[in-house]
Amino acid sequence: MDFSYSKTEELFLQMIRSFAENEVKPLAAEVDETERFPMETVKKMAKLGLMGIPVPRQYGGAGGSVQMYIMAVEELSRVCATTGVILSAHTSLCMAPILENGTEEQKMKYLPKLASGGWIGAFGLTEPNAGTDAAMQQTMAVDAGDKYILNGTKIFITNAAYADVFIVMAMTDKSKGTKGISAFIVEKGFKGFSIGKKELKMGIRGSATCELIFENCEVPKENLLGPLGKGFNIAMKTLDGGRIGIASQALGIAQGAMDETVKYTKERKQFGKAIAQFQNTQFQMADLKTKVEAARLLVRSAAWKKDKGLPYSADAAMAKLFAAETAMEVTTKAVQFHGGYGYTREYPVERMMRDAKITEIYEGTSEVQRMVIAGHLFK
Amino acid sequence: MNIIVCIKQVPDTTEIKIDPVKNTLIREGVPSIMNPDDKGGLELALQMKDKYGANVTVITMGPPQADLILREAFAMGVDRAILLSDRKFAGADTLATSYALAGAIKTLDYDLIIAGRQAIDGDTAQVGPEMAEHLGLPQVSYVIDAEREKNGNFIVKKENEDSVQTLEVEGKCVLTVLASAFEARYMTVAGIVDAYDKEVEVWGADKLDVDENKLGLKGSPTKVWQSFPKQLKAPGEVFEVSEEEAVEIIVKKLKEKHLI
Numbered sequence: 001m002d003f004s005y006s007k008t009e010e011l012f013l014q015m016i017r018s019f020a021e022n023e024v025k026p027l028a029a030e031v032d033e034t035e036r037f038p039m040e041t042v043k044k045m046a047k048l049g050l051m052g053i054p055v056p057r058q059y060g061g062a063g064g065s066v067q068m069y070i071m072a073v074e075e076l077s078r079v080c081a082t083t084g085v086i087l088s089a090h091t092s093l094c095m096a097p098i099l100e101n102g103t104e105e106q107k108m109k110y111l112p113k114l115a116s117g118g119w120i121g122a123f124g125l126t127e128p129n130a131g132t133d134a135a136m137q138q139t140m141a142v143d144a145g146d147k148y149i150l151n152g153t154k155i156f157i158t159n160a161a162y163a164d165v166f167i168v169m170a171m172t173d174k175s176k177g178t179k180g181i182s183a184f185i186v187e188k189g190f191k192g193f194s195i196g197k198k199e200l201k202m203g204i205r206g207s208a209t210c211e212l213i214f215e216n217c218e219v220p221k222e223n224l225l226g227p228l229g230k231g232f233n234i235a236m237k238t239l240d241g242g243r244i245g246i247a248s249q250a251l252g253i254a255q256g257a258m259d260e261t262v263k264y265t266k267e268r269k270q271f272g273k274a275i276a277q278f279q280n281t282q283f284q285m286a287d288l289k290t291k292v293e294a295a296r297l298l299v300r301s302a303a304w305k306k307d308k309g310l311p312y313s314a315d316a317a318m319a320k321l322f323a324a325e326t327a328m329e330v331t332t333k334a335v336q337f338h339g340g341y342g343y344t345r346e347y348p349v350e351r352m353m354r355d356a357k358i359t360e361i362y363e364g365t366s367e368v369q370r371m372v373i374a375g376h377l378f379k
Numbered sequence: 380m381n382i383i384v385c386i387k388q389v390p391d392t393t394e395i396k397i398d399p400v401k402n403t404l405i406r407e408g409v410p411s412i413m414n415p416d417d418k419g420g421l422e423l424a425l426q427m428k429d430k431y432g433a434n435v436t437v438i439t440m441g442p443p444q445a446d447l448i449l450r451e452a453f454a455m456g457v458d459r460a461i462l463l464s465d466r467k468f469a470g471a472d473t474l475a476t477s478y479a480l481a482g483a484i485k486t487l488d489y490d491l492i493i494a495g496r497q498a499i500d501g502d503t504a505q506v507g508p509e510m511a512e513h514l515g516l517p518q519v520s521y522v523i524d525a526e527r528e529k530n531g532n533f534i535v536k537k538e539n540e541d542s543v544q545t546l547e548v549e550g551k552c553v554l555t556v557l558a559s560a561f562e563a564r565y566m567t568v569a570g571i572v573d574a575y576d577k578e579v580e581v582w583g584a585d586k587l588d589v590d591e592n593k594l595g596l597k598g599s600p601t602k603v604w605q606s607f608p609k610q611l612k613a614p615g616e617v618f619e620v621s622e623e624e625a626v627e628i629i630v631k632k633l634k635e636k637h638l639i
Contacts, residue, residue: 008575011451011566014566015566015568049569052566062567067567068571076461
């Protein structure tokens with residue numbers, strides 16, 4: 001058993017840390033404040049190959065591992081959770097399902113543009129009446145000869161306003177329940193497809209979360225992703241992978257809040273000494289540090305299994321559940337350690353606390369993760 | 380065009396601590412990095428590669444673990460990497476180091492040699508210029524810009540204390556470069572994935588065009604007499620802003636430190 005980073009991972013860590021510190025961190029407060037999508041960062045990431053880390057070379061990717069990809073999400077989220085989720089949704093929710101389920105033509109058509117970062121990817125499953133109960137899809141896809149006609153609405157779609165390619169779930173046969181759901185690759189310019197209202201959110205405010213509207217949207221037959229009626233399976237499998245990404249995002253937020261708190265408690269003096277010298281600070285921080293490390297091991301282990309081609313569904317759920325709850329706990333306590341200053345926007349911990357909350361909700365709430373874990377336990 | 384860049388692995392001196400009793404460097408846990416001026420030199424070489432097309436070779440002299448900065452150089456885009464590593468090089472001062480590097484370079488084809496101005500662990504700024512002397516080449520130090528003319532000459536800008544000089548150098552030469560003038564590129568992800576699949580050539584003294592008596596401790600007239608720590612200052616932050624903004628920043632920083 002080897003818990004150390006490989007030499008390649010060490011080199012990657014050196015690069016991504018310096019990129020996050022120098023290019024991403026300086027924008028984080030402003031991106032949050034103005035709810036602005038950091039397009040310039042996406043372009044810089046594209047230039048370095050960060051938008052296609054685990055995609056094989058033949059499809060225009062960097063040919064890296066899942067492990068490297070989740071390290072990138074962690075290090076970006078450590079300084080800016082918005083940037084972390086842009087990469088995570090693009091990679092796990094759009095490129096991964098194409099890579100895992102696409103035909104050779106679909107892969108050759110979409111992956112090089114996505115992996116090079118020329119195009120941004122998104123994923124549409126959630127609907128107003130189909131959240132945790134994702135099987136209640138109301139978006140319909142009707143076979144019209146050489147194309148499908150889609151009608152319906154998706155909500156809370158990450159990256160939507162800036163994405164070029166969307167993986168969209170829709171009902172092709174309502175009588176078959178989940179077996180009547182199919183997956184489609186939808187391009188931004190398809191007739192009848194438009195982006196609806198942008199959500200105003202508590203956290204990850206720079207990520208453009210919007211509605212997708214399908215009004216007699218025409219999707220060519222060749223854009224059916226995977227077999228007809230297999231969309232629900234594809235969505236669930238995609239979310240398994242996505243959860244490792246969100247777990248890394250949560251881990252990064254937690255680590256970022258730890259970093260800030262260690263720095264602050266060493267500088268802040270009360271009652272004649274640095275508050276880091278009080279045993280209350282030390283004991284609480286020791287507990288938090290332990291949880292962050294435990295989360296990191298769960299995340300790395302789930303990514304390792306995905307890299308090895310082993311089953312990882314329960315591992316991803318456990319990693320996300322634990323990392324998200326750890327992020328919420330660490331950031332809440334980080335604000336407490338910062339006292340009144342922590343409640344102000346002069347310090348980043350209040351932003352981190354707002355950002356952390358979503359990790360307990362999207363790509364499956366913590367309750368869904370418990371359902372998945374229990375499902376594996378009692379099968 | 381063939382460009383050779385000399386680089387060195389150094390302890391990250393911004394992270395280094397001094398043993399208060401023994402007055403020596405505590406090296407444990409201090410990360411090793413590519414010397415910043417050398418990285419600037421590498422960036423200049425890679426910019427020339429992008430602009431004119433070139434083969435870029437990096438050379439370093441050091442222990443086997445210096446392999447790391449050569450992998451980093453591969454991931455940034457260099458074509459070839461050579462590690463001079465041999466017990467015979469041990470204990471070298473700047474003269475013996477520049478002699479060994481020159482001895483390696485003599486065996487290679489090149490049009491231009493680039494080195495960093497100085498290394499952050501020794502601050503001598505001697506190795507580049509000495510290497511030029513060993514090779515009998517013209518040299519320009521403190522370089523902030525360089526371009527290649529069609530006839531093979533180089534137009535080079537050199538930073539002086541209060542002025543910038545523009546020089547034309549005929550043909551092959553040694554340039555020593557300032558990090559501040561060349562913001563080094565990041566490694567690319569694909570470059571990183573491939574870095575450990577490439578070969579770092581490890582050369583011993585026998586591969587070099589040298590007199591072995593001039594290598595390592597034997598070839599080093601400099602002896603360290605005493606070491607002592609300089610007064611450590613926290614690394615500063617530079618803001619280029621108007622006077623009013625400067626006041627705001629200073630007040631904010633003082634508040635952050637709870638000094639006011």
